[in-house]
Amino acid sequence: MKTNQESMLTDFPKIECPFIRQTFKVDKESFKKNGRRVNLRSPEVYLAINKINPGYEWVFDDPGTFAVEKVDGSNVKILIEKSEIITVQNRMNYINPLTIKPGVNLYIMDGIIQASMKGYVNSDGEQAGELLGPKFQGNPYKLEHHLWFPFERSYSQLRYKSFEKFERTYENWSSWFKDHLFSLFFQKISNKKGDPANKMMAEGVVFYNLKRKEEGQPYMAKLRRDMFDWFYTDYVEIIDES
Numbered sequence: 001m002k003t004n005q006e007s008m009l010t011d012f013p014k015i016e017c018p019f020i021r022q023t024f025k026v027d028k029e030s031f032k033k034n035g036r037r038v039n040l041r042s043p044e045v046y047l048a049i050n051k052i053n054p055g056y057e058w059v060f061d062d063p064g065t066f067a068v069e070k071v072d073g074s075n076v077k078i079l080i081e082k083s084e085i086i087t088v089q090n091r092m093n094y095i096n097p098l099t100i101k102p103g104v105n106l107y108i109m110d111g112i113i114q115a116s117m118k119g120y121v122n123s124d125g126e127q128a129g130e131l132l133g134p135k136f137q138g139n140p141y142k143l144e145h146h147l148w149f150p151f152e153r154s155y156s157q158l159r160y161k162s163f164e165k166f167e168r169t170y171e172n173w174s175s176w177f178k179d180h181l182f183s184l185f186f187q188k189i190s191n192k193k194g195d196p197a198n199k200m201m202a203e204g205v206v207f208y209n210l211k212r213k214e215e216g217q218p219y220m221a222k223l224r225r226d227m228f229d230w231f232y233t234d235y236v237e238i239i240d241e242s
Helices: 028-038 104-117 151-157 161-165 170-179 184-192 210-214
Strands: 019-026 044-052 066-069 074-081 084-090 093-095 125-132 147-150 204-208 220-224
Touching: 019 028, 044 170, 066 151, 066 161, 074 104, 084 104, 093 104, 104 125, 104 147, 125 151, 147 151, 151 184
Parallel strands: none
Antiparallel strands: 019 044, 066 204, 074 084, 074 125, 084 093, 125 147, 204 220
16 A cells, blocks of 8 residues: 555646736735735735736737636645545645544545536546635635535636637736626536526636647646735725835
């Protein structure tokens, strides 16, 4: 039997923003009053600015790039061999699938079992996904049970078709993210519950380019709503010293 260390999978790659990001100071009084409302830990914000991050031009000019919803959970990788769970890993933390002690391990395994029942888990190979549910990230999707959602499934299920209809600019994406980036995952859940009018904003998007993946090049980038200044300006004063 392999040891925990021998069973470890690779860590999730760091996904960069397609725009250059810059730190801005926040007025200290407004930070003290409202900083917690926008999840600020210190009087500063790290924002995307209207300059393309070198090396990420493909996000803007490659027709093979598409955008999917960035669901808000915890990264979990699994390795399955002949329908048997070999490794479960939360970031770089090994999860023993045989442990029944109450805690995060059980919630993660609950999510994987729920996913398996829905046909989300392949019978062989390594898969990466997001663990969602009552014990993760405040359960923004109001799930009754935990669920592991594989990233590859998001290619078809959570793809924003509107991304391909408009010019790829900072201004367009800022407007889209502010007023129209609704969570496709939450909409699917609401539809199943018979409440299609129920909506919530998505956390952001992940840009993918599968041709670049096949060529061994960087193929992912991410952009979140909290990378834009308007996410904060109703609550805190941002100081632009440029």
